[in-house]
Amino acid sequence: MPSPVVALLRELARVVVPVECPGCGATDVPWCGPCAESFGQDPVRVERDVPRLDRVDGVGPLPVWALTRYEGPVRGVVVAWKDRARSDLDTVLVRAAARAAAGLAPTLHDVVGRRPLLVVPAPSSPASRRARGRDHLAPLARVVAAAVGGAVAPALRRGRGADQVGLGARARGANVTVRADVRALAAAGRRTGRGGAPACLLVDDVVTTGATLAASERCLEAVGADVVGAFVLAATPPPGRFADLHAPRAP
Numbered sequence: 001m002p003s004p005v006v007a008l009l010r011e012l013a014r015v016v017v018p019v020e021c022p023g024c025g026a027t028d029v030p031w032c033g034p035c036a037e038s039f040g041q042d043p044v045r046v047e048r049d050v051p052r053l054d055r056v057d058g059v060g061p062l063p064v065w066a067l068t069r070y071e072g073p074v075r076g077v078v079v080a081w082k083d084r085a086r087s088d089l090d091t092v093l094v095r096a097a098a099r100a101a102a103g104l105a106p107t108l109h110d111v112v113g114r115r116p117l118l119v120v121p122a123p124s125s126p127a128s129r130r131a132r133g134r135d136h137l138a139p140l141a142r143v144v145a146a147a148v149g150g151a152v153a154p155a156l157r158r159g160r161g162a163d164q165v166g167l168g169a170r171a172r173g174a175n176v177t178v179r180a181d182v183r184a185l186a187a188a189g190r191r192t193g194r195g196g197a198p199a200c201l202l203v204d205d206v207v208t209t210g211a212t213l214a215a216s217e218r219c220l221e222a223v224g225a226d227v228v229g230a231f232v233l234a235a236t237p238p239p240g241r242f243a244d245l246h247a248p249r250a251p
Contacts, residue, residue, distance in 0.1 A: 022080030022089070023073030031092055035073045039096035039233065042103060043067055046235040052210035062202075062210075062217050063229040067100055070206050070234035078234060082136045082205055093233065094143045101147035101231060108148050111228050112199040116189040117150035120220065122204035122212050122230075123158035123178055141203045144231055148201065153188035155181045156216055178212075178219040185225060202230035 020027050023035030043065035047053050053061035068074050080086040081093060108117065121137040129135065138154075145152045159177030189198045200220050202213055207230070217227045 023077045038074050043100045050210035052214045066232045066235035068234050070236040090139050094139050098143040098147045101144040105148045115196045116192040116194040116198040118153040118188050118198045118200045119145040119150045120153050120200045123156040125158045151188040151191040155184035178215040180219045180223045198225050200225050200227045204232045206234050207232045208236040
């Protein structure tokens with residue numbers, strides 16, 4: 001039980017800076033149970049509904065696993081976490097990511113074999129990083145790497161460009177330029193204690209058109225890495241699609 005002084009300070013904090021769940025607006029809770037449950041599902045493959053992941057070389061689209069749909073309360077939670085300084089949401093989001101990634105580990109190990117497995121955060125633009133004041137994907141990448149037995153490789157850099165928010169599929173594709181830090185990849189590979197060309201799992205918060213993931217995949221392949229998939233917290237449903245992604249069933 002908190003001391004009277006601690007209780008008083010908490011009450012004053014609620015008056016000065018009201019606490020509410022970013023998903024539904026419930027007051028006096030930083031994160032409510034129902035909104036937290038939105039991220040508690042098993043990951044689902046969504047690449048078939050992500051337009052920019054289609055390739056012209058005959059290779060199938062990059063496998064993408066998502067925990068939930070980017071809409072409603074989920075959208076509010078993710079926006080607050082990445083763009084409104086709600087770093088306190090790290091705890092619940094990384095816990096959900098760790099649990100889901102642990103479930104994917106056997107599938108990834110079957111594909112990767114004895115190669116180094118690197119978890120590569122998707123790149124943010126320099127302007128976005130400055131605005132946020134932190135690398136919001138870093139804690140996500142760390143727990144995913146720990147869950148799948150890999151090493152984090154912050155090896156992708158984003159070129160200058162407009163923020164992706166509000167851009168359509170074609171504009172997003174044209175707006176993304178990515179380059180790879182080969183030394184960062186090599187250093188992460190050595191930390192795994194395994195040799196050979198690395199296998200990479202991309203990590204991002206949200207997939208919309210897939211432009212960032214596609215550019216990241218091409219960039220890593222160009223330096224000799226094998227991109228085996230991507231893990232995201234949420235996927236934006238195109239109109240009329242994703243009807244089966246943890247959607248509630250009619251009674």
